[in-house]
Amino acid sequence: MTAPHLLEASELEVVRGGVRVLSVPSFVLGDKEVVSLVGPNGAGKSTFLLALARLLPVASGQIRCRGEAISSDRATFAYRRRMAMVFQEPLLFDGTVFDNVAAGLKIRKFSRKEIAARVAETLELFDISYLAERSARKLSGGEAQRTSLARAFAIRPDIIFLDEPFSALDPPTRQALTEDLAHILTKTSTSAVLATHDQLEAIRLSDRMVVMNNGRIVQTGTPFEIMNRPVDQFVATFVGMENMFEGDVVETGRGMLTVELGGQRVQFPGSADPGDTALFCIRPEHVTITTTDTHGSTSARNVIPAFIGGTSHAGVFDKVSLDCGFPLVAYVTSQSFGDLHLEKGTAVFASFKAAAVHLMHVTKKNH
Known part of the structure; x- marks a missing residue:
């Protein structure tokens, strides 16, 4: 008992x-x-x-x-x-x-x-x-x-x-x-x-x-x-999840979803059907910024070209607002911020792992 x-x-x-x-x-x-x-x-x-x-x-x-x-x-x-x-x-x-x-x-x-x-x-x-x-x-x-x-x-x-x-x-x-x-x-x-x-x-x-x-x-x-x-x-x-998005599911398979968002495609784990709408989120700490395209050289499934829209200090991090065709927020360390010379208008690449994306809700398409 x-x-x-x-x-x-x-x-x-x-x-x-x-x-x-x-x-x-x-x-x-x-x-x-x-x-x-x-x-x-x-x-x-x-x-x-x-x-x-x-x-x-x-x-x-x-x-x-x-x-x-x-x-x-x-x-x-x-x-x-x-x-x-x-x-x-x-x-x-x-x-x-x-x-x-x-x-x-x-x-x-x-x-x-x-x-x-x-x-x-x-x-x-x-x-x-x-x-x-x-x-x-x-x-x-x-x-x-x-x-x-x-x-x-x-x-x-x-x-x-x-x-x-x-x-x-x-x-x-x-x-x-x-x-x-x-x-x-x-x-x-x-x-x-x-x-x-x-x-x-x-x-x-x-x-x-x-x-x-x-x-x-x-x-x-x-x-x-x-x-x-x-x-x-x-x-x-x-809990400070600044990146929340809603996008249409365009592909599914092997437990993964591909969602159309601002002209870009984002992949992450989940279950839905093509045509459904997915509500999902990404913590800013899980977004990485690089100045070169890391496709093929990183484990991150999502690598998206972006421009820096603005920056500000956020405690121990620096907050970087990105324009990826959709707004995305990243938190980077002060050292990384300085090393990358991140300034407004700079062309960069934002990357995040599929596992870093959390699916909150799926709205089924109307039949």
């Missing part, structure tokens, strides 16, 4: 002011698993997180922890003792950092000796042992959030719920804390559900990502699947 998941939710609905704001038919969280809830503002991430934590009443549905229904007051109380919650703003009270981290242990009636040992261990885990006797009211934003996280981890919860925990921090502090949290979650084998709108944060921390929109789950998958194989245009747009 298969062991139950650590956390399961089924047919979960939340209603506010007579309006259904959350509808989730099914969700599971496994042992030692980290799942992130991602989506734009107002997608329902925090509502879903609070419902899972039993901190928000649900109109219908069921939540189970290790197979046990969390329905009665007694079951809810027992469940809350096995979980911890961290919010965007650290909810610290007057007293020292030690006092704050010890709070959950005191409620659970740990002995003084046990509390001292557990707090010392957790402060060291978050690299804030030196703050133990400092007033919680005199902490920086990063120190306060580390204290809040340490308090949550000190009780060694089965599940930790994190609601946009780093969104108020400056980028360097946020990055450092994200890296530390990733290490700590692995070291402690703690299961977690994280609500965030930051894709890089979700990718770094998560085993699975759950994309939400309008209170519903749109797609669930590994970070790679979400970023590279979006199920629809909403998810594709959210």
